[in-house]
Amino acid sequence: MGMTRKASGIYAFLEELRTSSQDYQAIVALAGNPNTGKSTVFNGLTGLNQHTGNWPGKTVVLAKGFYRHQGKQLALVDLPGTYSLLAQSVEEQVARDFICFGEPDAVVVVTDATCLERNLNLALQIMEITSQVIMCLNLLDEAKRKQIQIDREKLQTLLGIPVIPTIARNQDGLDDLKTAINRMVFGGESAHPRTVRYDHDLEAALTELVAELEASFQTRVNPRWLALRLLDSDYPLVKKIISYLNHNRRHTLKSTPQGVKL
Ligand SMILES: Nc1nc2c(ncn2[C@@H]2O[C@H](COP(=O)(O)OP(=O)(O)OP(=O)(O)O)[C@@H](O)[C@H]2O)c(=O)[nH]1
Ligand SMILES: [Mg+2]
Structure with missing residues (x-):
């Protein structure tokens, strides 16, 4: 993708990522509602190999990190928590701009299994933008405690994207998540997200x-x-x-x- 001569916003962020000392073969974004465990997933995947910085031009802190899985090196960006991408707040704008114009190779939408319905709003919005979406169904221990059962297979079929169950705090499911990402990014396994139809x-x-x-x-x-x-x-x-x-x-x-x- 070309860069503007005087890069700003998303393009400046991508430029910074591109010229960082780390090599990577793909960029993956972590999106989700506030408090769904995005940073816990981010830390679980990248360990200490991470840096935080300001989104160029805005006072939004963004973490980027790197990890290796099955011989592939990936860059991971922990986006601010948002309920929607129809952006009003700065956080929403940053998340939206990254997903829309940053052309990540995959977007992982981290959802809270205890209140999935509320989380689906953002998931559906992301699915409208890109077919490269994976759902990380997190906080499954909390859901279990509240006796909430989720039919993962059915959810996956209804949404048309891979759904990976996790308990990020215990690192449960994070290997499966990494494998699902690699399959989508390097294995050519595209999702077929359900299309929202209008009048x-x-x-x-x-x-x-x-x-x-x-x-x-x-x-x-x-x-x-x-x-x-x-x-x-x-x-x-x-x-x-x-x-x-x-x-x-x-x-x-x-x-x-x-x-x-x-
Ligand atoms: N029980 C349980 N707690 C979790 C799990 N994943 C994350 N948490 C906890 O949930 C809280 C929020 O996690 P974060 O990773 O900070 O969530 P976040 O989505 O990054 O939050 P924001 O950046 O504020 O939007 C923390 O106390 C985590 O330890 C999980 O699978 N199970
Ligand atoms: Mg966070």
């Missing part, structure tokens, strides 16, 4: 816009999600999307999506 008029507009985006840009971000956000008219985000798309331009646009100034 007829919106779907019709989306079909048109998605075709245009696909013809003009090569992106790892789902064009359907980009089209949805362009239709949202969230102007600061639209500006970021345009800048991102300009990095991924296939050829000069003959026409622009309606209402969007390039």
Whole structure:
């Protein structure tokens, strides 16, 4: 992916990661609601091989680390806890920007098995952006204590993404998580996340816009999600999307999506 001449935000962060002394073959993001055990998973995976720093230009602290599994070296980024990616807070913006424009090779969404329903909101939003998603179903010991049983197989089938049960505090399941990540990133095993469908008029507009985006840009971000956000008219985000798309331009646009100034 190209870099802006004067890198800022996500591009500055990626530049910093790229030029760090550590080699890596893939970038994995850890996302999730606050307090679901993301940092515990992060620490379990990276051990002491980690650094924290500020997100360039914002006062959000972000940890990045590295680990090795089955001969592969991976970089892991511990994103701020968020309930949504329809970003209002700075934390939400940072998490969203990383997932959308950082093009991580996989996103692990860490969920709290004791209140899965609330956590699914963010999981579904991430699944709209990328098909490279794995769910880490954490705090299973707490769920068990509260006599909550989760049918993992069914959840996996319904969502269309791998679901890995963990008790991160005891390191339980973290090896399985690492293997699932490698399978997705290096084994070419893509997930097929369930698609959220909207009403007829919106779907019709989306079909048109998605075709245009696909013809003009090569992106790892789902064009359907980009089209949805362009239709949202969230102007600061639209500006970021345009800048991102300009990095991924296939050829000069003959026409622009309606209402969007390039
Ligand atoms: N019982 C139990 N506790 C856990 C588990 N995983 C994490 N915890 C605990 O849950 C608390 C929150 O964990 P963190 O890793 O800080 O959660 P986080 O998602 O990084 O939180 P934020 O960064 O604030 O969003 C800590 O006290 C952990 O020790 C687990 O599987 N079982
Ligand atoms: Mg944390």
